[in-house]
Amino acid sequence: MKALVTGAGGGIGAAVSRALDARGYDLILVDRERASLDALANTLNREPKKIVCDLSSRDDVEVLCERFHTDLADLDILINNAGVVLPGAVAGLTPEALDLHLEINLRAPIRLMRAAAPQMIARKSGAMVATVSLGGVIALKDSAIYSASKFGLRGFLCGFHQELAPCGVKVSGVYPAAVDTPMLHHEALHGGSVLNFIDKVMSAEDIAKATLEAIDTGKLEVYSPYSASLTARFFGSFPWMIRPLLPFMEKLGERGRRKFLAVKGFSAE
Structure with missing residues (x-):
């Protein structure tokens, strides 16, 4: 059994x-930095295959997609985990920062899932999972472009799940609240949403x-923790309620x- 994980070098x-x-999968680890893949490989029970790929590069993504038709055609599990968040008001973000969110958080996982689908459909088995975020359920100030990319990914997963379920292929999204990773540390120290730290x-x-x-x-959506998802989904259904309550929540x-x-x-300063 083979599983591919993007953003494998992160937390x-x-x-x-x-x-x-630990489950015995043969791993294909994808990250933009070889050093992080090498460090992770040293903690595993068996030697993984390591692929250096910058998911913000369309050329790199297309090269990786082609491999789903050759040496990765027998892939059983695809984990689209790589992501990026650069907190800040939209007007203060560079065009490059805007594009970076859309390329890594949205376009790359869609392209990879599309490339892996035909082989899984032919076998009538396989699973594709994307690490989304509660930012794909509720949008907040200073995270607008991040939420735009994650809202788009959530929408794609919903439709793709419906398409592939009759073919025996599972499509799911995992929706974490705040996670203790270097990305969260950066947000905590550099103006990310303080609402990450309510739960x-x-x-x-x-x-x-x-x-x-x-x-x-094969659930469409898996939340962690489930309790945080209840608040996010409520305000996601009534977004007009967010701004009046924002000062208290902050x-x-x-x-x-x-x-x-x-x-x-x-x-803290």
Whole structure:
């Protein structure tokens, strides 16, 4: 059994890779940095295949897609985990930053899933899982472009799930709240949404468990933690309620952010 994980060198990607390795999968690890793949490989039970690929590069993505028709044609599991978030007001982001979100968070996973689909359909088996985010359910200020990319990915998964279910192929999204990774540390220290810190901060291993649940069950959406999803889905259904309540929510979030940074040993200023 073969499983491919994008963004494998990051916190969630590494945890998912270790969980799949423990299940006995032969791994294909994808990341833009060879060093992070080498470091992860040293923690696994068996030697993985390592692919250096920059998912913001359309050329790199197309080369990887072609491999789904050759040496990766027998892939059983595709985990689209790679993602990027650069917090800030839209007017202050560069055009390059806008494109980066759309390429990595939206276009690349769509292209990879489309490329993997024919082989899985032919075998009437396989699973594709994307790490989305509660940012794909509720959009907040200073995360607008991130949410735009994740809203788009959620919409794609919903339609693709319906298309492939009759073919025996599972399509799922995992929706984490805040996760204790370098990406969250960057957000906490560089103006990311303090609303990340209202609820419990999850571990990368928690999200790996949610990913395994998605693989096993084929559920369209798996939330971690489920409690945070209830609030996000409520406000996602009534987005006009967010702005009036935002000052109160931000006070709670800032309190949680400072507590998180203190636990991690970072300065809150």
